Amino acid sequence: MTENFKDETHDITLTRKDDCVVEMKIAASPETAEDSYKKALKNVGKEVSFPGFRKGKAPDKMVLSKYGPQVEREFKELMLNESVRRAMQLTEIYPWNRTEKIKADIEEASREKGGRFYVEFETFPSVPEVDPAEIEIKKIEAKEITDEDVEKHIRSLQYSNAEWEDANDRPVQDDDFVEVTIKTDDAERHGSFHVNKEHVEEWLYEFFIGKSVGEAGEATPPKPEGSEAEAAEQKAIEITIDKIKVPKLGELDDEFAKKYSAENMDDLKSKVRDYLEKQEKDRVKNQLHAVVQQKLTENYPFDIPASLKESERVNILNHLIQNYKQQQYSDEEISQIKDKLEEIAEQKAVSNIRTHYILLKVIDQKDFTVPKEEVMNELIQQSFKPDGTIDMDMVNNPDKHSAPIVRQLQMAKAMEYLAENVKIT
Helix, strand or coil: CEEEEECCEEEEEEEEHHHHEEEEEEECCHHHHHHHHHHHHHHHHHHEEEECCCCCCCCHHHHHHHHHHHHHHHHHHHHHHHHHHHHHHHHHHCCCCCCCEEEEEEEEEECCEEEEEEEEEECCCCCCCCCCCCCEEECCCCCCHHHHHHHHHHHHHHCCCCEECCCCCCCCCCCCCEEEEEEECCEEEEEEEEECCCCHHHHHHHHHHHCCCCCEEEEECCCCCCHHHHCCCCCCEEEEEEECCCCCCCCCCCHHHCCCCCCCCCHHHHHHHHHHHHHHHHHHHHHHHHHHHHHHHHHHHCCCCHHHHHHHHHHHHHHHHHHHHCCCCCCHHHHHHHHHHHHHHHHHHHHHHHHHHHHHHHHHCCCCCHHHHHHHHHHHHHEECCCECHHHHHHHHHHHHHHHHHHHHHHHHHHHHHHHHHHHH
């Protein structure tokens, strides 16, 4: 698509290309050229010295006689920069990444004829209008929290406070705890499991039952669902039973409840129910947001800058590869699934970037405000590092870190707005 823009000194022909690339053909007037030439002569003149004259005070003719080529280069550079600046103002189109140099060619530049320039760069995406009511999503049902769920959670708390006794003189039984060594082709790690169908997958449960200390065997995990999982076949792992333990459980009484800031067992059950219901509510919300993101990228496709997509794709791909390495996959095995991982990374990159710009547009339209208290609460949460220490710079200089946190919270509010206004079927 080609558009034309014009003012008294510049004539711009704008062409939009794929991947948010824009091409500008700029014609600058002789008046613009003359202004640029005078500035160039002044800029060069103030930096040079001649005998008998103070620095920057020599006549223009003298400067031109010795530094003519430098003046000519400065003149062309100034006219190009001024013409590009004016073209961006007229078209209201700017590079999405201000740190990247734009492609610019000088086709002509003279005081008599003015200038003709060619400029090309990646601009911001043109985001379509989004009406969440047009998005249809099947209702995501929340699981009802039952008394059994509450009892199960309390039982897990009971196990976390248990004393442990060895049972290495017999095979593994239901409800035992086992410590194991897990080996793959090129790695070894240790782990512990509660041998109970509520806590481990069936394939692991079946493997553990009847095994004795020192006994080893191979097991192959079933392939999980999802596009990432489809990229590779599951590997067989060797598991050795190192220890068998049985818990010595304490009484479930009011003293136990007080360990978890409850007055008594009834209060503990109430608190656990509230906790589980919040967890379930968050699960439904997160699943809904994931579906909304999927629908947004499907229903509202638009071009995104190729360099931005590539940067995001590489980051996602590296993350996927790192995940497989943590699962003990060798470099050779990862290379065999590289094409699939590349495909997954590309799809995720496009989805993430499109969603990002859609949310930014929603923020601009709805003007979400974020209370200062909400910003401070989030800042405090983010100040806690994974190693348990606190980022004191965030605590002591909140204004320095508040802007990106405000944007994060606004993005979350934008997604909430979309999720609350989609059509649930």
